Amino acid sequence: MKDEKKVLMKVRNLTKEFKIKASKFGEQPQVLHAVNDVSVDIYEGETLGIIGESGCGKSTFGKTLIQLHKATSGSVEYNGRDIFSLQGKELKDLKRDIQMVFQDPYSSLDPRKTAAKIIAEPLVVHKLEPDKKKRDDKVLGLMREVGLDVQHVNRFPHEFSGGQRQRINVARALALNPKLIICDEPVSALDVSIQAQVLNLFNRLQKEYNLTYVFISHDLGVIKHVSDRIAIMYLGRIVELCDADKLYDNPLHPYTKALLSAIPTESPFVKKERIVLKGDIPSPIGDQKGCPLAGRCPQCMERCRKEMPKLMKQEEGHQVACFLYDEK
């Protein structure tokens, strides 16, 4: 990442709630708090890793950033402009600049279209390359760029392996020269041996095109490999935000500590204490009072059950939302 950091996306108090319909007659509909008051800056050229257990709101956060979900409240600025107020050409331009790559490389590809058609589609939709010959050349160039054999241009998705399919998805996203790519578990559905190759592809493309990534994963190893900074999510909130090189040596939040304690040590001679949090993740349905971890935290204090801690700076490049670090 560059020394001089430019904020590409500024997220403030982003909240996404889903209304859950009443299951029985007479019951009130309930509110599920999927993303809760999230504020974070995303810097140009960086990879912001988002990690947390299943259901903590990672995907909803990514989708709300690009308006696949309509935010309940909060704001997102991209290059200084409020994206929720964009319309017409400005909105179309934004949809070129920000792309998303999803977890399942198969279901996100139309099985009836060839690789050529799939990769060319965004160029057609955005009327970027009306000349067929030039468009075909661009498709072949993109295939080479992501490591696909151009001889396979007329193959259908089922004729490719999982890793190759994800490369088609990446080529399709790249076709529009995006600035920011939201990668939602892009290697989780792939064999471990293939994961590293696809992660290396993401790294190479980032350097080549100065791409910014929001990289969502539940896998601590993957997140460590790709991220410049890491946001740890729990129950819809960012509980810790830290430069990647500091986090693994100095986790502060009790939830992060528990999460990291599950990683096996590199040497079998080094023993590590495993921190197991009691109970399950609470339901995101209904109002929350106090810290979301209060009921499970081994260091819970009186205050934690009543007040919501905010993300606060502890040292350069390290913020945590925990009263253990906020003496009152």
Ligand SMILES: Nc1ncnc2c1ncn2[C@@H]1O[C@H](COP(=O)(O)OP(=O)(O)OP(=O)(O)O)[C@@H](O)[C@H]1O
């Ligand atoms: N369309 C929806 N309608 C209602 N609830 C939803 C919807 N999408 C997500 N949720 C709920 O929002 C919460 C956050 O889900 P989300 O998929 O964002 O989590 P996640 O961290 O990405 O998990 P996973 O890794 O399993 O996808 C969950 O409780 C989920 O059930």
